[in-house]
Amino acid sequence: MISIPGFQLSSVSSGVKKSGKKDLALIFSDVPAKAAAVFTTNIVKAAPVILGQERIKQGLCQAIVVNSGIANAFTGTSGYQNAVQTTKNISASLGIEESLVIPSSTGLIGGPLPVAKIKKAIPNLISKLGPGGVEEAAKAIMTTDKFPKFAVRKLKIGKKEGTIAAIGKGAGMICPNMATMLCFIITDININKTTLKKALVNSVDNSFNKIIVDGDTSTNDSVIMLSNGVLDNNEITLKSSHYSKFENVLTDLNTEIAEMIVKDGEGATKVVKIDVQGARTVKEAEKIARTVGNSLLVKTAFFGEDPNWGRILAAAGRAGVMFNPDKVEMFFDDKRVIKNGAQFQAESKFAPVFKKPKFTVTIKLKEGNAESYVITSDLSHEYVSINSEYRT
Secondary structure, eight states, X not given: OOOOTTEEEEEEOOSSSTTOOOOEEEEEEEEEEEEEXXXXXXXXXXXXXXHHXXXXXXXXXXXXXXXXXXXXXXOHHHHHHHHHHHHHXXXXXXXXXXXXXXEEEEEESSSOOOHHHHHHHHHHHXXXXXXXXXXXXXXXXXXXXXXXXEEEEEEEETTEEEEEEEEEEOSSSOOSSSOSSEEEEEXXXXXXXXXXXXXXXXXXXXXXXXXXXXXXXXXXXXXXXXXXXXXXXOOBOTTSTTHHHHHHHHHHHHHHHHHHHHHTSTTOOXXXXXXXXXXXXXXHHHHHHHHHHHOHHHXXXXXXXXXXXXXXXXXXXXXXXXXXXXXXXEEETTEEEEETXXXXXXXXXXXXXXXXXXXXXXXXXXXXXXXXXXXXXXXXXXXXXXXXXXXX
16 A cells, blocks of 8 residues: 555545546645646636646645546636635535645546536545555546556655655646646645746656657646655755755656656657757757657657658657757667668668557758657547547
């Protein structure tokens, strides 16, 4: 059982989902926790995102309530009021300040949040709070996900051992400009507010912002992190010797959740890292990696297990970045495919890589020393089926 000192979790079915599956989760800190968040960059923001952005400014949070099934997006003033009412119901039942409750929602866009159903389920939700519940909470926030996403890390801070855990959801509408998913991270490690925010932003940039499934950015994207400090370690600041280790562990944790999301990409059968090396700048390397990772022709080739290297280089060439094609090298895992702009060896030597569920495409430009990457999925028949039938 995953347990994070000072935190309790629970999950129930409130009836929001017609299936009767769990659709309501609660994350509760025994004490007000320092909080930081990164939200969607979409100008169309769901009501809980707008409310969350307002409340996160104080840098404190004690409870996060998450429903799945209904996104509470494009619901106007009433949607915002419903989000507020949900937090009022939670705060009153927990006996904490309403401002310390942040809501989150995921599911269909446009439908009204069934506040009455959620309110009726709250007593049961609170009665089930306990030190475990991570996996069940992860199940309760799923929509088209095939499996729950959660991970945990331990981190030595001096002579004490802290815990960082995360639950996430996401399978479609995944393209980095934030995360296009939900993730809730909790830790007992004591870290100051400014440092927590910086660590979270940096870790998101190097994990959730590296993933691509279908190029869409959702209305509800949220990554929220709470630190209750009950480990009682010396507070971590940007100048602390433990800061870089904390950020690295956080990034590693978030990367695990991010890769789960790509693996679970609606209908996905492949997880592919597009690693661009030897660019003049990181920005140029990232631009090429994103163009390749978003290419429908490339993604369908991945699904078909067709080592069509021409599609990959063609996508790289239209990224708007100048490079000399005659210097390019490319590898599928450790198999050299291209050398000096021409095929290096017979396709039979590198084709087997595309049959693997996880592999890396490395593009070496030889224009500089900068590097960047994205993690993408293939595009399958099932993706079309899932998304064409999602509402029906």
